[in-house]
Amino acid sequence: MIVIILVVGIIGGLFAQHQLAKQKRQSRIVATTYAVVQIADKLKLPLVGVPTTANKMPARYKNVTRVGSPMNPSAEKIASVHPTAVYSVTTLKDQFGKSFKQQHIKPYFLNLDSVAQLQSTVTQMGNKYDRQTEAKQANDTINQAIKRAKNRAKGQTKPRVLVLMGLPGAGYMVCTNQSYVGDLVRLAGGQNVFTSKNQAYMQPNDEAIRNAKPQVILRLEHAMPEMVTSQFNSTFKSQSFWADTPAVKAKRVYDLQEPNFDATANMRAATALKQVSKWLYPGS
Template identity: 40%
Template sequence: MSIKNKKNVSIALVAVLLLLVIIGGWFFWNQQTEKESKEKMINERIVTTTVPMTQIFAKLDIPLVGVPTTNEKLPAKKQNLPHVGNHVSVEMEKIISLKPDRVYVDSELTEDYAGKLKEQGIKMSSLNFSDYPAMRKTITEIGNKYSRQKQAKNLNQQLKIKNVQRKKKPKVLLLMGMPGGSFLVMNKDTYLGDLVTRAGGQIVAADQKSMMTPVDNEKIAQADPDVIIRLAHAMPQQVQKSFNESFKSMPYPNLTAVREKQVHDVQAPKFSPTANLHVKEAYQEVKEWLDDSQEN
């Protein structure tokens, strides 16, 4: 090999080595940056504003600095943390005093928090608990974000429910009672409606396009449900009293569900308008009610 060729080979080798060093350095830098980003994410000062998300963060072993104010029992490791109110009574000053990096809110309640958090330069992230599949997806997303993939996978595995196939689907009316005496009809796209559908039931007297609508007594009478589930959104004793009073009037006394004693009153924490970690218990009860209705 000539001196010139040897020189060219040497130059080529140096160039290759230099390229490898550059690639290796970039790869190392990228890995370090990603690692630092994940560590920073894990060390975020986080505030949760609903019970279901607080339960999930506890299950995934993600630290919090603030939790919602509630009458429900919070996970033991989160009970003594500062309470920051809830969507009915937001304690914004308390949230700000905790100097959070991020505040998590339910996707249906962002308007209660967005403006003031933005004014303070606090990041807000919304989480979707609208139904069972949405909650499972949310669990996966939280696990990915905070390097808790294994815990998230295990939790989702624990929450698996099996759909029921029935030759004849029991007709189910879903009502949500509000403090003050009014109540709404829920459709199949609500959390509870999805559970009923999975259990082999058919939601009746509801608007297919709107998740919740005012009661239409004529539609209820025509549907004649086999099962009625009455959910108290808040103040369960007061709501149940209102339900009982309303059910003395037509068309309720003539409905199959009322005559066959297939009216079930439910409330938090097991049942709620949005998905939560009590889903398997709630689903089991719904299946049993539908089974009972078909035995009569």
């Protein structure tokens, strides 16, 4: 009886492993944002749907079906590729409306608001799709960048940093410590002049910015960069208080653009952190 139980247990275990491997082989994954595409590429995951974007698509996804912009993905196109999993990010959760329910599509929303959450997501995806080795390699690269940034900032006075996010045709917002770029500033050893317990973005306040006296200004231009850069330059010239900020006087105003920078964390985090670190501590 003991031998029979052992044999049945072994056979059951092998069958379960076979079924799991079969399930992973049959995974039909749709990534609706470029950040998710980057994660999938690092983990060497097959995709059956990718976003319609101006960003350069990794070679492995060159001929994969485009399913619409991250801000307005097409439920019909996604349904046409018969996905087993559809991934977006938490900041775009409101974009998935009734059309997705009608197509019986239930997206998964990945939290990419910080570097730590990015790494956690990479680990979870690696475990889910049997890509633990690739996930560890990706996270090790980020950990090395964090270590180098900390060494660069060690023993130095933290510079006061103002982070702005440009909005095409609609001015800009202030990015707090809760935003992704705000998290990069923290990891690089900077002091964000605007902090919050739960808000990633705030409405700008000229008087508050003037009083904060930022020594470094980072301007995120992740969407339509040419238009946003022009808006920023025009605003900085037309509003006289900008000229009085230490950052402008010292010419320490830097523009952040894709693919290295975005509103959500992505697999360029190590490169982005290295750049922010150099901007904050140029002499180190």
